[in-house]
Amino acid sequence: MSGETVAAQAAVQSAPRRKRSGIADFWAQYRRRPYGLVGLVMLALYIAVALAAPLLTPYDPRKTEFFLADRLAAPIWARFVIPRFRNAPPTSRYTIHPDQWKVERQERASLSFEEAGDRGETAVIRFEPSSEGGGGARSELSWRVHYGFNPPNTFEGKVTYRVEAPPDAMTQLSLAIVDPEGKEYDIWGTAVYGEQDWTTAGLDSRDLQMKTRLNMTIFDDPAKVIFATKGDYRLVLKASSESPSAEARLFLAPAKFNILGILHGLLGADHMGSDLWAQLVYGARISLIIGISAAVIGVALGTTIGIISGFLGGPVDEFLMRVADVFLSVPTLPVLIILSAFLGKNMWNIVLLVAAFSWMGSSRVVRSQTLSLKERAFVEAAKAAGASDAYIMVVHILPNVLPLVVANMVLMMPVAILYEASLSFLGLGDPRIPTWGRMLQNARAFGAFTELAWWWLVPPGLAITLLSLSFTFIGNTVNEVLNPRYRERS
């Protein structure tokens, strides 16, 4: 065997051996650095939150879950911290089952219950046919609810019903709220001529319809007026029917009544009444995915370019480095803004764009490392042994630049996260996914400022800050351990 081949083999073996012993070594050195550990713990926390998101919140912000609470609801704990929220209502949701209605009055009508297929149990009010001049049949049902908070901003409800009656019949249905003092507010009503299949009527204190019905202007707030005092309220359902020819029947499925809270969840609600805590928690997933994938793609690109440029040298090197220079002197954010506006608001577009504009740094570092590796004995030996360029680049150079690459990758992540956050903040993010940048944008666009809703603003901002900080700590520590020569640079 010639001396050169022996040397080549020794070189081939040297790289993996170095690497294996390296990992234990690396950890032994890494763990001695407090900043590195703090960074790791923080990152672990983020990953845990991202993975456990469905366990941490019952809501899923990727679905449209609106009006879980009032718009711009404050967090539950605001009750203890901010005086104006001391006795503010949380969200109360009630489902009124047919058997929960209490009969107040019945004239020529009777109430019974029956199973109606997929609607479950329904209440059936039977109205006797109206006799000549004898007037209609009527029924009045009520349901009691206690309200013990300051006035809410909004209440809403749903009534689901069906009418079975001859064509000449007219059935009327209305809802009223009776306050503790006995004042009655007529909030909703409808009239059915003849028959009607299952219908769900929504009622909402923000609707102009209800305000008109209550003789209020659009600027008035029915919820505030009606629930002005604490005490027992009654929801009264009045039904009547004039059916000359035959019996009329009104079926009632379970009804809903919700008082939307001014307080909601851990972080309150946004302008659509969606849960902010859920957005924050799921945002961790998105940020990690975007940061990690953009950094991995960008640095992989940079490493490839760096190795090729350094190893091949000559005009290829000159060309690639000029390209890197041009990319470096282009105003990144404006380019990203224009391109993401053109390519469409899509998360993977953003990832690819950020990657495409962040490979230059790593390609330079890797190139200079490759230049010095190229002169080393094991590369010379492999060349002498007839290894192809590609083989040498992958087997000999790549493992040796990996430490640099890893550190670069970690340091790239916060940059990618910040770019994504900036784009989302500017309204160029993917509208279908909750990100911290979009939370901030929403906060700005939809009234967090006038309401001083700092709980909407601070958590996503802080989440971004701390995540970048943890990546920075880890990246710097990895750099210190793996690349002591580069330590002074940063």
Added chain:
Amino acid sequence: MALLEVKDLKMYYQTLRGQVKAVDSVSFEIEKGKALGIAGESGCGKSSMAITVLRLLPGNGHILGGEVRMDGLDLLSMSEEAFRKAIRWSRISMIFQGAMNALNPVHRVGNQIVEAILTHEDVSRQEAVDRARRLLDMVGISPRRFNDYPHEFSGGMKQRAVIAMALACNPDLVIADEPTTALDVMVQAQVLRAIQDLREKLALSMMLITHDLSVIAQTCDDVAIMYAGRIVEYGTATEVYKKPLHPYSMGLVSAFPNIAADKSPVRSVPGFPPNLVSPPEGCRFHPRCPLADDRCKTEEPASIEVGGNHHSVACHKVDVTAGGIDIWV
């Protein structure tokens, strides 16, 4: 009275691993007009000693004892400001080990000399400029290069410019810390010749630190051999070269069968210099000494004078070494 008197000087660096005993009870004297050579392995504390004398210690270096006197004046107890004005450069100047980098790249060479003159002497700028030009001329640099920047000078020229700068305020003592190491052989010879000429012309006192014993042989009157923070042998150059008494000096000197021969590097004595944080017990040289016995391992040898002429040595085995046999064979 000697011009510079150093007695029991101790200077340690405080580091995370402990105190680096870089200068440990060092004593020597330099008479007016004489040159003292200091030789020793890399890392034995030569530069540390030099910067201790000029009080240029980095933040972690502390003087822990001893005295430095110049014409009887205690230099260590002077205030920083007084020392700066009265001693630095005006009485003691220094040519640094990294003299290639001793010139500030953003200032013109000439101005860097002028600056030293104007700091210490009450002369007009024009006078200072004239003197700087003369100094450059003296070290063999055309005064027309006065306005050049350091990067326009060759290595040898930079070094000579630094020497000119060291002479700017007519100092009594010049400390030269390896003034020639960074230069190639031809230039080394030039620079050394320049130093020698100047010394003769100006009757300068000098402390010359070097790896290269032949340099000391050519230029110095006295020589001190340093090992691990201490001076192990001290005497006139001729005597130490002719008849070294410490096993370490013998090792160094035996590399020069003919003192005047062309320069060769310090011959390496087998073994490695000790760690100065926890130097060996007893004689610090014992782990590398072929003569070492149990006494050498436990008892520190005191410096004893041998045969008059201030030739002193710190070794338990003087009787053996004085016999003149070559112990390094």
Added chain:
Amino acid sequence: MGFRTYLIRRIVYALIVLFVILTFNFAVFRLMPGDAEKMIIDPRFSPEARMALRKQFGLDDPPLVQYWKYITSLLRFDLGQSFATRRPVASELAERLPNTIVLFLTAFTLTMIIGTAVGVYAAQHRGTFAETFVTGAGLFTYAVPTFFFQLLLLMLFGYYIRIFPIHGTMSAPPPDGAFLRFLDRVHHLILPAGSNVIIGFGSWALYTRNTMLEALGQDYIITARAKGLPRRDILYHHALRSVLPPIVTLIFLSLPGLVTGAVITETIFSWHGVGRYLMDAVLQQDYPAAQGAFYLIALAVIISNFMADLVYGLVDPRIRVGAGERR
């Protein structure tokens, strides 16, 4: 290599970048999927007007001819007409440019002065609070997203303690009298410029401190000390003067970042400038406007990069009087 050669190289380089950006601008707005006409001509125009514009923009020409026309018209600052306002984009930009310049010149100057001063101070006072402060401020710059910090300031000082205006460049209507009007502008400037300064000065200070410390450890500083120079001279005349080239370069190199940051700062504080113009144009799909604003921003970036090179060459004698290139 002489300064002349250096200069020529940098000019050629800047021109290459300019060319690449122009081409990018051309390509994005014409070669992207979709109808080029829709991107360049407002679909709401009447068919006759559209035809006229097609001719004006030369959309019926072959791409290379289009490219040539495009380049020449851009170089003449003929940036087309905005869809939204029907006014020439160039004059809309000219209206906004002074506002952007005022904002960023103020922020930039203050950042630089405060950052450098704090950095020099911290380099002199090692191991004191100043050092911790600078490290912390540097980390702050690095980790805190500018827009988050600006939103916080806006909420705090614009909405909670209402001491600063929440949007705009000046009050409407502006107060009477030149001096009051000036004060009114300054009042509007404080939050947008101040937030940039607070975010930015930390990394500056840290950089200055690090390079100063590096310089203070150089042989020529020890020489200066040995020469018996007073402390102040060593610090300013030797250390600071020798780190000036990298610092000045960095000053100019940080300009592109500021120009880029303009988009966000101006959006947040509704500043009537070029950055917000770009953002509005993009969101309203006003393509000529977006293209024009992008062109202007890119031009500013190229110019400041070029100035960085130029100033570096002037400050560092190694380039000014020959010898090697940068890096």
